[in-house]
Amino acid sequence: MTDTHLALHGVSYSLPQGRPLFSDLHARFDRQHTALVGRNGVGKTVLARLLAGELEATRGRISRAGRIHYLAQNLLVQHPGQSIAALAGLAPALAALQRIEQGSSDPQDFALVAERWDLRQQFQTLLQDSGLPALPAETPASALSGGQAMRLALLGAQRAQADFLILDEPSNHLDAAGRAALAQRLRHWPGGLLLISHDRRLLAQMETIAELSSQGLQLYSGSFGGYQQAQQQRTQLAADALARSKQERKRGEQALRAQQERQERRQARGAKEGKQANQAKILLGGAKQRAQASSGKLLTQHATAREALNARVSEAAQAIDWQAGPIHWQLPPEAFDRCRSSDAIVAELQALQSPRLPGAQPLNLQLRAGQRLAITGPNGSGKSSLLQILAGQLAPSAGQRQVHVPWAMLDQQQSGLDPAQSLLAQLQQSNCQTPEGVLRMRLAQLGLDARCILQPSGQLSGGERLKAAMACALYRDAPAQLLLLDEPDNHLDLSALQALEDMLRSYPGCLVVVSHDEALLDALALTHRLALDSDRWQMAPWRNDAPI
Structure with a gap:
């Protein structure tokens, strides 16, 4: 056709x-x-x-x-x-x-x-x-x-x-x-x-x-x-126009306030002069009524002017798709001070055998502070199973697993979230030291508005649930110093994906991520790659041009 x-x-x-x-x-x-x-x-x-x-x-x-x-x-x-x-x-x-x-x-x-x-x-x-x-x-x-x-x-x-x-x-x-x-x-x-x-x-x-x-x-x-x-050019032009309209509104507000103050001074001076001149009460009453009428007229004019100023700002704001605006993650750096040394061992796997890979060679692995590891390989090669073992969600068939720091696991379903509870309620339960206003501000910077944080988390979109799970992992009293991510990009749009990359690049803890998206992995400043090759786990320094 x-x-x-x-x-x-x-x-x-x-x-x-x-x-x-x-x-x-x-x-x-x-x-x-x-x-x-x-x-x-x-x-x-x-x-x-x-x-x-x-x-x-x-x-x-x-x-x-x-x-x-x-x-x-x-x-x-x-x-x-x-x-x-x-x-x-x-x-x-x-x-x-x-x-x-x-x-x-x-x-x-x-x-x-x-x-x-x-x-x-x-x-x-x-x-x-x-x-x-x-x-x-x-x-x-x-x-x-x-x-x-x-x-x-x-x-x-x-x-x-x-x-x-x-x-x-x-x-x-x-x-x-x-x-x-x-x-x-x-x-x-x-x-x-x-x-x-x-x-x-x-x-x-x-x-x-x-x-x-x-x-x-x-x-x-x-x-x-x-x-x-x-x-980017369109967003910058719209942002510049919005900034100009806000500045014009500020100058307009200052001019209106100055005009109001001048009139109040004139009225006060006139009232004072009238009393000093011993004017009759009927004359003083008439002057007062005229002043009140003049003041009311000025207030009406000012209200109209403010409406016009606000309308111009609103029109400029509508030219920007605020949903496409930047998302900011704020990580508390003091929470990671105990895990700064590159010699600090975060987690250990000793002679570990996964029950879902019975034919694979045992794995010995030490994860250290600041290490950034990608687990890659084809579907069915045991990547998610290894994350589940690290998270204590799957028992190994042989060997030992030890984790020495607070950790968080974000699987593809964000099962760590309670679908019946709101995000704000869950965050408050694990974050007793931070005021609610600060938590709301941090969530707003992630693009999670009041609607998102107050409704049951099970009703959120895939991208919203991922951001909610990240917030619960990092904005708690003891933030995760070992972050385990299983296909974190699956439900993110491009703007949120960029924000995720920016956040993870600045994440000071130990990062272990499973993903098939080489563009995402390239952006995360990884240090190592772990993959199953011919039934043997192979650890190698990260090389962007040579995925295993």
Whole structure:
């Protein structure tokens, strides 16, 4: 099809409780590969589902030309109970093939099969290409890992010969090899593509950037690097304009106060002179009424002037998407004074054997203060299990584990948070010495407003939960001096990801991170890499250009 496209015509969407998420969006997406970016909560996934036809717009319309294939961010959560054949997009055709073999003559069944009489063999080839063993088509998709599910769904989309792909965070659960394969497939994808991602290596190969913000939907032609430069320039210009309007308001307020003070002095002087001249009471009363009227008129004029000054500041502020503003982490340096020496041993693993890697050689590991370690390797190589052992959440099958400092583990689900309690309540329980106002200020600097910190943490978005878990780890009376992170970037938008990198670079404790995002790891000033190679754990100095 030559006219493959998706188009938004004045599209608006309101959440079930009535709050508008975005309004009056106009855009056209064609065969150019486009990345959809924006802060968490701004509505990227909702927009993707609208374009795919899974949701209906509150207002406006969407036109579509071509066959669209949409892959949700959480495949296994979005469609619970589906089979692996459904995940690959082949369940209807396989069911039709079975009905034909049982005697069906329904034309729709023959249309679904479409001469693919070797469909079962094709499905098994698809499983093999996805790195999966031969499995029955009805196997529950929940039996797969997130990475396995995404690989199978992506290959299924390619085999379906879709005209337009809509992918929501497809690299979240992929290892380094899976990410490289995904990038290669998308680079050679001949149809239209709309990609929601914070993976900067994927974004770098997009041709157009669509930014969704509180200001609407803005399209930028060209590379992701060019978009970042344009965004920085736009934000700086808007910030400069806001600073000027605030300064003008300050000068205006000073002028109004000076005018008010002059009038008060004149009135006071007039009243004094009237009394000294022994004017009649009726004359003094008239002068007082005239002064009051004049004062009231001036107050009205001043109120109008202040409204105008505030309106100009508000207009300048609206030109800035405050959700895209910087996020600041404040770490209490005095809490780490006891763990400054590079000779201080933070944690030890002695002849350790993981129960999930029975064939691997025992691991001996000493972590020291200030050490910054990445645990890397393909899916299933025991990275998360090793973190769980360090955190005391998984007992080793052999060997010993010792941790000598306060520590915190942030897993992919942020299970350390109580979903029924608010973030502020949880932080206050572990932070008895810091006033509530200071805690609120620190949380606001993370981009967590009053709504976020007072509602149950189970209702927060993925990115908000990660920031909440980080706050609980670092803003407590005894901050974590050993920080264990399992795929911390999976639910972060680009702005929060940059803030995470900035914070972790300045984190003075011992850091152990599991991630497949080499761009993130490159940014963390790591000292070492640990990986399982041929059933043996290998520790090596960090080298950005030679991942294991």
